[in-house]
Amino acid sequence: MSERDDERRTAETSGSGAPEQELSELLDGELSPARAREVRQALEANPEMRERLAAFESVDAQLRDLVAPAVPDDLRARLEVRIAGDLVAGGHHAEDEHAETGSDAGWNWRLPVAAAVAAALFAGWLALPRGGEEVDIAEQEPVAPRVVPTPPDEEVAVSTPEVIAEVVPPRREETTETPGDEEASDLELAIAFELETLSDFEVIEELDLLEALLALEERERVDDGRSTS
Amino acid sequence: MREADPDVQHMLAFCAGDDSAFEPLFERWGRPLLHYLQRMTNDAATAEELVQEAFLRVHRARDRYKPDAKFSTWLYRIGTNLALNELRRPRRARPHASTDDDSDEARAPLQLVTDEPAADVQLEVRRRASRVEAVLGEIPERQRMAIWLSAVEGMSYAEVAVALETSEKSVKSLIHRARVALADRMAQAGDRGSEGDVGRTGKTREVER
Numbered sequence: 014m015s016e017r018d019d020e021r022r023t024a025e026t027s028g029s030g031a032p033e034q035e036l037s038e039l040l041d042g043e044l045s046p047a048r049a050r051e052v053r054q055a056l057e058a059n060p061e062m063r064e065r066l067a068a069f070e071s072v073d074a075q076l077r078d079l080v081a082p083a084v085p086d087d088l089r090a091r092l093e094v095r096i097a098g099d100l101v102a103g104g105h106h107a108e109d110e111h112a113e114t115g116s117d118a119g120w121n122w123r124l125p126v127a128a129a130v131a132a133a134l135f136a137g138w139l140a141l142p143r144g145g146e147e148v149d150i151a152e153q154e155p156v157a158p159r160v161v162p163t164p165p166d167e168e169v170a171v172s173t174p175e176v177i178a179e180v181v182p183p184r185r186e187e188t189t190e191t192p193g194d195e196e197a198s199d200l201e202l203a204i205a206f207e208l209e210t211l212s213d214f215e216v217i218e219e220l221d222l223l224e225a226l227l228a229l230e231e232r233e234r235v236d237d238g239r240s241t242s
Numbered sequence: 243m244r245e246a247d248p249d250v251q252h253m254l255a256f257c258a259g260d261d262s263a264f265e266p267l268f269e270r271w272g273r274p275l276l277h278y279l280q281r282m283t284n285d286a287a288t289a290e291e292l293v294q295e296a297f298l299r300v301h302r303a304r305d306r307y308k309p310d311a312k313f314s315t316w317l318y319r320i321g322t323n324l325a326l327n328e329l330r331r332p333r334r335a336r337p338h339a340s341t342d343d344d345s346d347e348a349r350a351p352l353q354l355v356t357d358e359p360a361a362d363v364q365l366e367v368r369r370r371a372s373r374v375e376a377v378l379g380e381i382p383e384r385q386r387m388a389i390w391l392s393a394v395e396g397m398s399y400a401e402v403a404v405a406l407e408t409s410e411k412s413v414k415s416l417i418h419r420a421r422v423a424l425a426d427r428m429a430q431a432g433d434r435g436s437e438g439d440v441g442r443t444g445k446t447r448e449v450e451r
Binding site for chain 1: 277286290294301302389392398414415418424
């Protein structure tokens with residue numbers, strides 16, 4: 014209930030016994046009971062003010078008659094999308110919520126989101142062309158053509174992971190059954206085996222291993238040369 | 243007292259981690275807030291966006307909400323600020339359901355359905371609604387908001403003051419000036435409501451005592 018402040022209420026409508034603003038307050042139930050009685054008594058003697066009050070009541074009634082729009086079916090769904098997007102974009106909100114409430118609710122969405130993001134990144138990485146890697150590896154591995162055995166019917170410059178994987182037999186057993194590999198040394202087979210175990214993604218990092226194996230082979234050749242001499 | 247507000251209870255439950263408590267808040271207040279914002283912005287699409295934004299802010303506030311007021315008062319305060327920001331954006335075109343629309347859409351059908359009283363009445367209601375919307379759009383935005391929150395949403399002056407972030411004294415003035423402006427405009431349009439409109443929703447409680 015609003016405070017009485019009769020001194021402030023100077024008569025806006027002469028002769029009514031009540032300022033016009035009090036009609037609004039009367040209509041809105043904001044007058045004290047005592048003041049409301051006084052205003053109603055003044056209205057009985059003033060048809061002009063009664064008409065004014067009726068006009069105000071009509072305004073309110075017509076506003077209330079305006080039909081509320083239906084909530085679109087998808088509005089809730091759109092809100093949920095925005096909330097989810099907001100949580101993803103502003104993780105601090107969810108973290109604050111979690112810390113404040115001690116609820117796990119704020120984290121329930123995170124695992125699937127993280128998994129989805131990780132899967133998307135991994136898929137994108139897989140989809141990347143390998144051409145750039147070929148060039149880099151070719152530059153980093155100048156000695157590979159000297160050592161890795163090439164089948165007699167192929168003249169392939171072994172300078173890329175794909176080529177290495179293609180040239181080197183995928184399985185040790187199969188390698189031993191290949192006629193062209195009969196003369197392969199144990200060291201070459203070891204290199205082939207090591208390469209067999211590498212996935213495409215590991216080749217780049219494992220080229221150091223290849224270099225080490227090649228260095229061992231070179232040392233073995235030197236030792237053999239010494240022993241024969 | 244405010245804790246007795248069932249919406250405040252839902253909000254507090256939501257703050258405590260009950261995500262399901264958010265749903266009844268949207269169910270209860272989504273439509274009236276949409277109505278309010280549509281009348282304030284005169285644009286349905288904008289109103290929908292603002293409703294989403296308002297509830298998004300409610301959702302964000304789950305870690306710092308304090309029941310200082312009724313939930314609806316707080317929600318309308320958010321909505322009011324969003325609407326004011328939207329209305330003050332200079333680039334925004336604000337289509338308005340003007341009397342031109344009314345005349346274009348209503349006059350021709352009115353001539354075609356004069357043999358059907360129900361349809362005729364329906365059209366008259368629609369025409370009147372369009373005029374009310376038009377005159378409502380003509381008054382200053384804060385007057386429009388104040389009269390709507392009081393007359394339609396049934397808020398007390400104190401609650402309107404919270405929603406509009408102003409004093410009760412200002413609210414009294416805003417509401418009264420809005421009523422005067424609307425009454426005068428409606429009278430000029432010859433469209434003042436009939437006596438049957440008066441006191442439809444019990445807002446005249448003081449008068450009826």
